[in-house]
Structures are given as structure tokens and as C-alpha cells.
Amino acid sequence: MSSERFSVIKATGGNRIALAIAAAAAVVLFTVPFWTDQSTPRTLVTLLTLIAISQMWNLLGGYAGLVSVGQQGYLGLGAYGLWFFADRLGVHPFLSVGLAALLAGAISIPTAGLVFRLRGGYFAIGTWVTAEVFRLLVANIRETGGGSGITITSVAQMGTGTRMMGTYWLALLVAVGTVVVVYLLLRSRLGLALTAIRDNESAVESLGINVFRAKLWAYIISAVGTGAAGAIIYLNLLRVQPSAAFGISWTAIMIFAVVIGGMGTIEGPIIGAFLFFVLQETMAEYGTWYLITLGILAVAVTVRFPAGIWGTVNERWSLSLFPVRRILRMEEGWSSASGDLPRDRGSNV
């Protein structure tokens, strides 16, 4: 197989236009606090953090094939990390968000050493147990206020304007950051390894790829991103309680958003998070019915349309805003493998 007979395409013209639009949208979002009232950024923080945590779950479930139901553990660690660095050590709250994220990442390493011994559904419940362990440890420490929780005073004492704007920009940074990190990661060698692991783990292992290390990176990055989002959520809420911060509902949100939006795509979690956000805002007065509705929708999608909303769009029209697939483009006269080529063959470079 000589190399000049085919080339690997990572993006098309349409993709580049889409990326430019996404970048423009990020810039517009950056200016939001300057031309809206105070409640808009506050509401948008919820949406942006939802996008971040869903994106981080998608990196695990959609790309590394690791179905975790314990990501609420890292969200809670991020929240309590914020309290620890800001209130106990006196670090500036905004800087504490970064430190809290790193703390979550650091704790995820030994945790991975344990839960990676398990597979499939047993891995899933194993991660759940670790999140429960984090929750119980925090709830049993007197300094954190135990089960009744604690107010993050250094954040509460900040000026409202500074806190709201800072929180909003941090949320935007984390939402855009998680999308960019996942995008760049998937276009790298590690990303290729991850998607290959998801599709056939033993085949990848036989090619000499270090499966454990690839999964570990996905797990750590996911913990860091989820921890950062957790810290930001509690910059907004001010009071942190173990049962809420380490609640399984967070992971339910992530999974439902990713599954409905489209697992294994970057666009999917964004769409799913948006859908979740809209349902939550409109059905707020009907208790937890929005969660039941989304759950039923997620189960139905998994059974009938496993590709989710964006996956279905992608299958039908080959549309991708964040291209992470590699398209093999054959030169003229090369036909032996043309039957297996993706539909994108010949799309403009």
C-alpha cells in the first residue's frame, strides 16, 4: 500500500465554517453580562455547567466505553474543594475553582486503580460506590458541617456583581474548554485509541496500544472537568450539602443528556444539555416529572435510536460541526477498498 494513493482528511470546508460560527457564538456569549440583566448570566451558568458535565460524561461513555454512574463523586469533590481552598486556605474563590478541579483529578487516579478492575455494569456500580464513599467521608467530617452542609462564606462575602460575572465567565470557560479539550483530544492519537477501544477493546490491545493508559487519561480528564463544573455550580449556589453535591441526579442528568443528544458525538451532549435545561425550566413546578420524562425518553432512545438526535442527523446527512472522524480519500484508479468507504468520499478538502 503506497502512501500517495490515499490521503486522510480530518475536516471539510463545511466543518471549518461551522467551527467559525461556534467560535463567534462563544464570543457573543462572552459579552452577555454587558447587555443583559443580572438574572440572565445566572441562568446561563446552569446551562453552561450542564454542557460541561455532559461533555465530560460523553468522553467516558461515548468515547472510552466506560459507563460511569459515579461522576457525581467528582462534582461533589469540586464543590467541597472550592470550600476547602477558598474558606480554609484563603485562596481567591475563582482560583480555588481551578485547584478544586485539580483535586478531583488527583483523587480520580487512585480511584481508577480500583474501579478499572471491574468491567461493564460492575464497573458502573463500582464507580457509584466510590462516589458514595466520598459523600460519606465528607458527611462524617465535623469541619465540613457534616450532613447538613456548609456555606462557602468567602464566596458569599464577595460583591454580587463581581461574583456573578466571574462565575459566568468561569462557566463559559469550562463549557467551551471541555468542548475544545474533547475535540482536540479526539483528533489526537489518544482519541483514535479511545474510539478504537470503544469499538473493539481486544483488537486494540493486540495492536500494542496501552488500553489502560488511554482509559485512565479519559477518566482523569473527565474528573477534572466535572470537578471544575461542580465548583462553579456551588459558586452560584453558595451552600453545599453532601446529599445534594454527591447526588445521583447529577449523573442521571449527564447520562440522559448524552444519550438523548447523541452518544459519541461532541454535538450530542450540547443538544442534550440544552433540551434538559429547557425541560427543567418549563416543568419546574411539576416536581421531578421532568426527570421522569427525560428518563423515559432516554430509555426509548437507547432501545430504538441508539445514535441519539445528533447521531441520527449525522447518519442521514453526514453533518458534523466538530469533525473528529478521519475520512480516507482515495486517489483515482484505486478501487480495491472503495466498497468500504464512508459516504464522505470525495467531499471537498
Added chain:
Amino acid sequence: MTIVNVILQGVLLGGLYALYAVGLSLIFGVMRIVNLAHGDLSILAAFISLLIVDTIGLNPLLALVAVIPLMFVVGYVLQLGILNFTLSSDEMRPILVTFGMSIILQNALLETFTADSQGLDAGPVENASVTLTSNLAIGWFPLIIMVAAVVVITGLNFFLTRTQLGRAFRATSDDQEAARLMGVNNRRVYGLAMGISLGIVALAGVVMGIRTTFDPLTGPLRLIFAYETVIIGGLGSSWGTLIGGVILGVAQALGAYASPGWGILAGHLVFLAVLAFRPQGLLPKTAEI
């Protein structure tokens, strides 16, 4: 003597955890599904029992005659109606679907029965005890649960090894394609396995509802106990679940004895220790059910 008493209570608690675990273990053995809604389905059974108790005033132990078959049907329908469609090469789909069912069930129960703690009253048997020495007593009820667990495990083993349907279960577990070629109806076998699993979990849910309180959100913790029992005992070993249950029960009892908040945590830590030092569990037998 108190410490002996604490350990004894823990051992008997193990019987209850084994009841929870065998159902989880059975369906994993037959169809390689880990049912994340296992705990919530046990809570559903407890609430169904509560409804029967409240409307016709039956003792919850007698109500089991209705609750167990009902949950068997729920399992069969759930398997044939939903879960069978997720059994492809992709092992992720059943996990996602059962997780979704878990969240749906929790919140639907919450909307129906509110977040109040409930309990099932089985009458005097609940608190009766045998006095062994002056300060050592065993409750009749925990003892009955332990005996029930031994009976269920023995019965399940007999069913799997000695009956024709049990052979079909094991054949499907070993090689579903080959079993199909031999005329086994896989989908029906899966439905029956899920039915039996939920029948057992109905028993577990009701007796646990008699022993302690429950509310719509206690399901996940029950799932975790069942799961820790399975892993500590060794995947796929039915007598292992009894040992796993006893170890988990004793760890929790000792933890709670040391400090009230540490009972469940102590159980988790023993589970993590097993995972770190003996990930295959104590009595591994993964090849069979």
C-alpha cells in the same frame, strides 16, 4: 459480650444481603446484564406490599403470596418488553436502560408516595427473640431471613442443576447461539430469569421493609449492598453470595458499633479492600451461574 452480639447481628444481616445478591447474580449469569434498577425494584415491591397491607390489612409476610408472583410478572414483562431489545453486542445499552429505569422508578415512587419513610409491620414476630445467654439474644425474624436465604440459594441451585429449565438457563449462559440451535427459546429464558430474579428481590424488599424503614430513594443503596455482596463473595458463586453477605453485614455492624455514622462506610471500605487485594472475590466461580 456486646461485641459478640454485634457480630451475630451482622452475620444474620448477611442473610438479607444474600437474598438481594442472588437475584442480581442470577441474571448476570444468564444474560450478562447488571440490573441497575435492582434496588429500586425491591422498593417497588415494598410499596406494593404496603398498599396491600393498608387496603386489606394483611400481614406483609402473608401478602408475599401476592407480591412475589406480581414481581415475577413485572420482571417477565420488563424483559420481553424492553430489555430483550437491548441485548446486542453493545454491552452499554442494558446498563443505560436499567439506569434509566432506576431513575424513572425512584422519581415515580417519589411522586406517588412522597419522600416519607415507610415501614411494614409484621406483628410480634418482628421483635421476638431467643435468649442464648443472659446478655446474648438472637431475633427470630433475622434468623428466619437467614434460613430463607439458605432455602432460596439451595432451591435455586437445585433448579439450575436438576431441572430441564435450569439446564436451559445454564446452556444459555454458556453459549446462547448453541443453546438456540438446541431449541432453547433464549428470549423466554431471559424473561423467566428476570422474573425469578425479581421474585427473589420482592421477598428481599419486603423483609427488609419489615426490618428497617424505606423511602422511594433508598433503592440505590440496596443495589449497592447487593452488588458489594456479589463482588466480595465472588462473581457467579451462589454460596459465595452468602459469605459475601455475612462479611458485608459484619463489617457494617462493627462500623456502626464503633460510630453511628460509619456503618455503611465500613461496608464500602471492606468492599474496596476486597477489590484491591482479591478482585476475584472469595469464592470465584465465574464460568457457571
